[in-house]
Amino acid sequence: QKEVEQDPGPLSVPEGAIVSLNCTYSxxxxxxxxxxxxxxxxxxxxxxxxxxxxxxxxxxxxxxxxKSSKYISLFIRDSQPxxxxxxxxxxxxxxxxxxxxxxxxxxxx
Amino acid sequence: DTGVSQNPRHKITKRGQNVTFRCDPISEHNRLYWxxxxxxxxxxxxxxxxxxxxxxxxxxxxxxxxxxxPKGSFSTLEIQRTEQGDSAMYLCAxxxxxxxxxxxxxxxxxxxxx
Numbered sequence: 478q479k480e481v482e483q484d485p486g487p488l489s490v491p492e493g494a495i496v497s498l499n500c501t502y503s504x505x506x507x508x509x510x511x512x513x514x515x516x517x518x519x520x521x522x523x524x525x526x527x528x529x530x531x532x533x534x535x536x537x538x539x540x541x542x543x544k545s546s547k548y549i550s551l552f553i554r555d556s557q558p559x560x561x562x563x564x565x566x567x568x569x570x571x572x573x574x575x576x577x578x579x580x581x582x583x584x585x586x
Numbered sequence: 587d588t589g590v591s592q593n594p595r596h597k598i599t600k601r602g603q604n605v606t607f608r609c610d611p612i613s614e615h616n617r618l619y620w621x622x623x624x625x626x627x628x629x630x631x632x633x634x635x636x637x638x639x640x641x642x643x644x645x646x647x648x649x650x651x652x653x654x655x656p657k658g659s660f661s662t663l664e665i666q667r668t669e670q671g672d673s674a675m676y677l678c679a680x681x682x683x684x685x686x687x688x689x690x691x692x693x694x695x696x697x698x699x700x
Contacts, residue, residue: 481628483628485626509687511688511689513691518675518694518696519693519694520590520592520677520691520692520693520694521629521677521691522691523688523689523690523691526686526688565628565629567628567689569687569689572617572634572636572641572642573631573642574619574631574689576628576629577628578626578627578628579626579627579628
């Protein structure tokens with residue numbers, strides 16, 4: 478079992494839709510949680526970074542962590558074609574980062 | 587802050603050849619990571635450095651792989667006697683300890699072994 482599990486999709490939504498991306502994890506020691514956006518043939522770009530449980534909002538993006546159920550979510554409001562990318566969830570404990578496999582998202586104009 | 591820089595962006599090589607990649611981290615970042623990523627997968631940990639010390643190496647990593655960070659600044663990753671299975675995106679990332687320790691990635695080096 479991987480430390481961080483993520484549905485690979487693909488996910489296809491119309492422009493303007495609300496997108497929900499989700500991950501689960503197994504290690505209770507994870508304290509920091511991240512979402513990265515990765516365009517094709519590029520490196521991952523840090524989108525959201527949260528510590529422990531709770532919500533964090535940045536513009537159209539909201540990250541949510543529920544440590545009791547070991548669930549990580551990213552919500553994208555008013556999705557745009559430029560949001561089309563692969564989204565990676567990640568978790569950190571100690572000096573190590575653990576990544577999901579990524580969910581491929583396409584936003585159709 | 588110029589971000590994490592990786593060179594080359596692309597490398598095509600023949601099986602059995604040696605290749606070397608370079609990573610320049612964000613200037614004040616003391617911790618540097620190497621990852622490998624294949625299509626449809628997340629980044630897979632290879633090794634990391636704190637300053638010039640290599641603190642951890644993946645147990646799954648072949649001894650054909652070696653990495654250095656001689657002066658605690660840039661790092662190199664060398665693959666000897668490349669195999670077709672080494673074809674992947676090699677990603678470098680850096681962070682600074684004692685802060686929020688956010689991890690920032692470079693654009694990666696795409697390796698194709700023919």
